[in-house]
Amino acid sequence: MQQRSADRLARILDAGAVLLDETGYEQLSTRAVADRAGVPIGSVYRFFPNKRALVDALAERNLEVYAQRVAARLAPIPEREWRAAIDAVLDEYLAMKRSVPGFALVDFGPPVPAAGPLDADANLLVAGRLTELVSGHLGRGRDGAASDAVLLRTVLVCVQAADALLQLAFRADPAGDPDLIAETRVLLRAYLSQILE
Numbered sequence: 001m002q003q004r005s006a007d008r009l010a011r012i013l014d015a016g017a018v019l020l021d022e023t024g025y026e027q028l029s030t031r032a033v034a035d036r037a038g039v040p041i042g043s044v045y046r047f048f049p050n051k052r053a054l055v056d057a058l059a060e061r062n063l064e065v066y067a068q069r070v071a072a073r074l075a076p077i078p079e080r081e082w083r084a085a086i087d088a089v090l091d092e093y094l095a096m097k098r099s100v101p102g103f104a105l106v107d108f109g110p111p112v113p114a115a116g117p118l119d120a121d122a123n124l125l126v127a128g129r130l131t132e133l134v135s136g137h138l139g140r141g142r143d144g145a146a147s148d149a150v151l152l153r154t155v156l157v158c159v160q161a162a163d164a165l166l167q168l169a170f171r172a173d174p175a176g177d178p179d180l181i182a183e184t185r186v187l188l189r190a191y192l193s194q195i196l197e
Contacts, residue, residue, distance in 0.1 A: 009047055011037040013061055016054050017102025025055065025111045055110045059122065063108050066096060067129045074137045082138055082196040086188055089130060090162070094176060097166070104170065123163060127156035138196070154195055158188050 015036035019028055028051050034041040048054040073088035096103045105111050109122030131152045162184055169180035 008037075008039055008043055012039060012044055012047060012054070013058050014101070016051075016058055017100070017106075020055070020058075020102040020105045025051075025105060028055075030054070052110065055106055058102055059106050059109050062096070062100070062103055062106060063125060063129060065100070066092065066108070066126075067133060069096070070130070070133055074133060077137070079138055082134075082192065083189055085134060085137055086192060087185065089134065090185060090188065093162075093166070094181065097170065098175060123159045124156060127152060127159045130159065131155045150195060154192065158191060161187060161191070 012033060016028065016033045019032055019036055023032070030044045030048070030051055031041055033051075033054065034044045037044070044054070048057065069092050070089055073092050074085055077084045077088060093107075097107070098104075108126050131148075134155065135148070135151055165180060165184040165187070166176070169177040169184065172180060
């Protein structure tokens with residue numbers, strides 16, 4: 001019974017992601033999601049009271065998938081090669097932006113701000129997860145809470161800056177403007193070198 005419920009939830013989220021790419025957020029409807037997922041509308045409402053809640057869940061799922069994929073990319077990279085680690089983090093984001101349904105519009109937060117804590121904290125959530133992954137991979141975090149706080153703040157600045165630059169890159173070119181992506185990479189490496197070298 002639980003597996004069937006989990007499968008139904010995954011189908012609903014998958015349908016919502018595909019429809020986001022096809023119609024955008026404003027045109028997304030729970031009825032269309034139910035039809036695309038092949039489930040009764042009541043099944044959608046069982047999990048999500050409205051499309052905003054569905055998109056929030058999709059954003060949370062995206063973050064989990066991203067963290068898993070980043071961890072897999074980091075695994076073969078030697079501990080002290082921080083530039084390669086940062087490239088892996090950025091490259092996975094770009095890969096998901098280009099290939100994962102709904103990710104281009106939603107990534108880790110809804111495309112339309114609302115007065116909720118998830119919106120204000122989406123980049124903080126991403127920065128927290130990336131700090132865990134990167135610090136664990138690079139052998140950081142052993143110096144205590146002060147260094148953890150510095151790393152988190154530094155990664156948060158990088159996430160905010162990269163978010164703005166990559167939004168610009170994907171507005172300029174649906175595949176991501178390569179020059180703007182290259183500039184984003186330069187910026188991240190230069191800023192992170194302060195604490196990682």
